[in-house]
Amino acid sequence: MAKIVLENLGHSYSANPNGEYDYALKPVNLTWQDGKTYALLGPSGCGKTTMLNIISGLVSPSHGRLLFDGQDVTNIPTSERNIAQVFQFPVIYSTKTVRQNLAFPLECRRVAPARIRQRVAEVASLLDLGYALDMPARKLSADQKQLISLGRGLVREDVSAILLDEPLTVIDPQMKFMLRRKLREINRQTGVTMILVTHDQSEAMSFADEIVVMKDGLLQQSGTPEELFSRPQNDFVGYFIGSPPMNMINLEARQGVLATDALSLTHQAPTESSNLLYQMGIRPEHISLVDDTVANIGVGIIKKIEHLGVDGIVTLELAANVIIKAKTRKHTQMTVGTAMGINVRHNDALLYRDGVLAL
Amino acid sequence: MLSSKHFFLLPALLTLVAIILFPLIFTVRVSFSSWDVFQSGLDFIGGSNYVRVFEDERFWQSLKRLSLLSIISVSLQYTLGFALALAVWKQVRGGRSLRVLFLIPMMTTPVVMSVIWRTVFHESLGPVNDILSAFGVAPVLWLSSATGAFISVLIVEVWQWTPFMFLLLLAGLVSLPKEPYLAAAIDGAGTWRTFWQVTFPLMAPISIGALIIRLIEASKIMDTVYVLTSGGPGTATETSSYYIYIRGLRDFQIGYSAALSLVYLVIMIISLTIIAKLLLRTLVGKDE
Amino acid sequence: MLQIDHLTTADAKVSLDDVSFLFEAGKIYTILGRTGAGKTELLRALMGLNPLTHGSIKLDEKDITEEPIRARNMSLVYQQFINYPHLSVLDNVAFPLRRQGKDKAQAQALASTMLATVGLGEFLQRRPAQLSGGQQQRVALARAMVKQSRILMLDEPLANLDYKLREQLREEFPRLVADNDESIILYTTTEPREAMELGNTMIVMHNGSIIASGAPAELFANPSTKDTASVISDPPISFIPGFVRNRELYFNEGHQAPSEGLLLPEDGPVTIALRPDAIEPDGAFNAKIGLSEFSGSQTIIHLDFDFGRAIMMVEGIETFAAGDDISVSIQSEHIMLFAPDGRNITLRNNQHG
């Protein structure tokens, strides 16, 4: 187990990076605590896989240092890093049984046979694979194979972190749910640090204690799911976290305040010159819709209602042609074309200056 | 009903049937005749040609020799081809020209190269004995001793066909996924373990394909033998094909050689099927 | 109008089992089902790609069961991003038009208009392999739509895309097919939310059969069988075995379940279905928290009761520690009851008034 520190860590695939566009991963500082779960989240090509490969040792970073418990491992080969990894496609030793698969990392490290038997039994019971120990590993289903991959990491007592590279991609939708839960349980029972790479924000939100959002090789924000949701540091995080994305309403500076015709919510106007774009960001979940169209901060006409089951998404047109979306459970009682009153708590209306959180 | 799907298959199928089926049926018919130099034509003598086959010690000897030769040469080709493929697999510098170089022997005509090899193995004027003598080794009777001739044929076969193994195995290696290797590194497996636990199992289907193809081709060996040793000295390098050739096209015992070829064909099909099944079971662990 | 009667297939891993339906022009049908439910097989059978062992297909009163594929006036978008690798984006979309006999200039003009509509106006001369997954799927969509065929079929078109791209295309989809009033659109998906969001009519498939169909909201509110309820619920619906005795509802371990407003069936076993919104914090039931996870502004809490497992959804982001005890209430107005044979037997007082 270890604390992982990324110290000014960056990577460029070209030898002499000219300008920031040459970086697959722009230099970043992060500290990951022992025993927690982390997610690297972003669209394809955002640098999350490069970051994972640097941690696993597949890629040697062009800048900065990587520390495991204070020890510099930047140039240490994968095999000596004490990490484990689960890949997108299940990797198993196809000629071996489940038991032999689980024992393999210990055999490679010349652990005593009695100790190997004991560890394999412990891990098998943790993963509920006890019944399958003597089956050929290749006969198992994809989700069980992923558990074997995970087990090969868990069986080692010295493992610093388990890296999960989109491990749920090839799993049946019905099994995804189960496997995600299993991963969380294992983290809780063993206290091993887990780092998940994914493009699926809901997967990241439900899995991780802390999420690192990335885009174009640049760290956007790192924080708990709650922080990312309620205080996205910029418009990209607001867009990427949450579905539907955060509503962004343009503001104008008038009489010392930033305001919009759409809602009677204002923010303090800045003192600096304001050639900048100011926007108000409101989560669809933070908008409450009421039948009363008078005692509220704005009125919108319902343009569209999407039923998503328990809850629904309502698209509204406000004054000045501003379109917003709201998420509600009362969608079944609404009809398109009617006017609804809109309420938003002032705390939930965030101010963005040129796309960056200003408050 | 002739639909578009027949447009694809029929031309090739009919061509092959027309070219192959007549000779095959004809061979079966001839094998029941006494057609030879003195009596050309299709009479009917029952199964006496087949009885003769089973009593023909020289044929069974040639079959034994052929099995030995093909199993040894194909094993060598596989081992060397795999080793070569692994050696140049990840090599970047100079790798391409080495790969091209290693492929060249399979592109050359076996009989033509055998003509060259004859001069190479020439016992007084050839370079091999010359070089060996520089190391103080006495001249080897490459082509005129039984063992020497067998080894010469083996060397030429290995030279000619290792590239074929190399080609198939390297093509397989370059298409392997990289994750299993990273996983093995993470699990702490060294070079040796990684090869046996990752590379070898992943390459098993390709290995089986390559081995079977080479065994099929090796069992037909005849060109090299014809040019290099003419089956000699004595019958030391006489393979089945070559023996059937002698009986059929040199002695002109058409009927008898037809029987020989059919027996040989049946043995080939049965043994190759068994070998394929065995390879599948040992390398892939299929349990059907 | 597309009428299918008793479609049955064999041979494939998943086969259709006596499927009949009437599709109307100008509507979007979403076909929801799990992997292996027969969605793809249905589309392929309609297209003529999978042979039928039984049944007939009628398009506008004309029997097309035996028509060759090219004459069927249908188009299909695959889950994998399938385009013609050797043709440029423009030629890809022009391809079906050329086959319809349009001349090159006309076909390319129509194709470039369609590509502009799907937002690929700048990429006409690229090869599909040079585009991202989302763009490739747009090309496939453009090629399917440009033909203006009577039936447009989309087989899980977004399944292989990134989460956010999926969201974006889902958002755009209604606009792309907005001026459609003659075609029948069939759209398969495994995601209940996608099916409900996009379809005028939702068709639920299970084990090769259509088990339910209707307006999405209506189907969600009153699923006719347990299978239907299970397929269309995301997050999952929890089924807890129970029974009715003396006009009271019980969970199997003997805990009485709330039944206010419910008309209970005769005494006997029932399955009590709890959607995530049926459970709320604080109340008479004790449970252990198995796991809590965030989903947007909601927190999903997995509960372990004495009598079974269920899922609760709480508005807002709240931290619940796994392993803790919690007391919850169960809202009888969100409970559904299913008979042992799977029929929905939920009856409420107000429905009778």
Added chain:
Amino acid sequence: MNKFYHTLKTIFLLGWSIFVVFPFLWALSTSFKDANAITSGATYIPWVDFEPSTQGWTSLFTTGSQGINIVGPFIDSAVVTLIASLVSLILGTLAAYGLSRFEYRLGFVKNSDITFFFISQRIMPPIVLAIPFFLMLKELGALDTIFGLVLVYIALLLPIAVWVMTDFFSGIPKELDEMAMTDGCSPIGAFFRVVLPNSVPGLVVAGMFCLIFGWNDFFFAFTLTFTETQLLPVSIVSLNSSVTPWWSLSAFALISVAPLACVAVIVERYMSRGTMTGAIR
């Protein structure tokens, strides 16, 4: 440890390279020798070991009693190989496509049986076919003609084309041709408009294999031709049995293996790109 492996690898590669190159270098050196240089035992380097002469090479292009004509056999070989390869490739590609996409059934015979029938032709030892071929071509009046050989070589090469292309087509998603059909192509149209343009790598590999096995065949050319038509392998063997000097023989051999050695460059390119793997399973 690592260094040890590296040294071992280098020695192995070097040793094998020498083994591969050796017969060629020897033949090249021999082709510039004269009688003196040969009968005095093994010599290697021109000017140092012996005085080079070009008679080995010039004799190949001289006609008459002193010369050996290589031009005729070379053209015959090229014509037979190219025509037979082309026909096999066309027929084999069509059949492979049919077998990978449609279901054929004739009694108990299914697709896999037909594929096996094609490929099993490679098991057939040439000797089994040689005599009947001889008699058949004699009936057709095609003995000792290019036409006769082409016919036989088709039977020889067709299985190779079917084998390579079947595996190649199984790697092309069937959705591609299905899509062409939904876009208005007939099955045949789908093949020509969509599948074929995307099959170039497979066609190249299959074509190469046909050329290699066609060009290098000896036995059928040997049994089915005599004087009118003569292919390179047969002419060199007939030289070998006579009293032809080593220098002419070596020059002849080098010329006849040269064209196909160039093929190695193309094969290497396709192998390295990984486009050949479909052709193996």
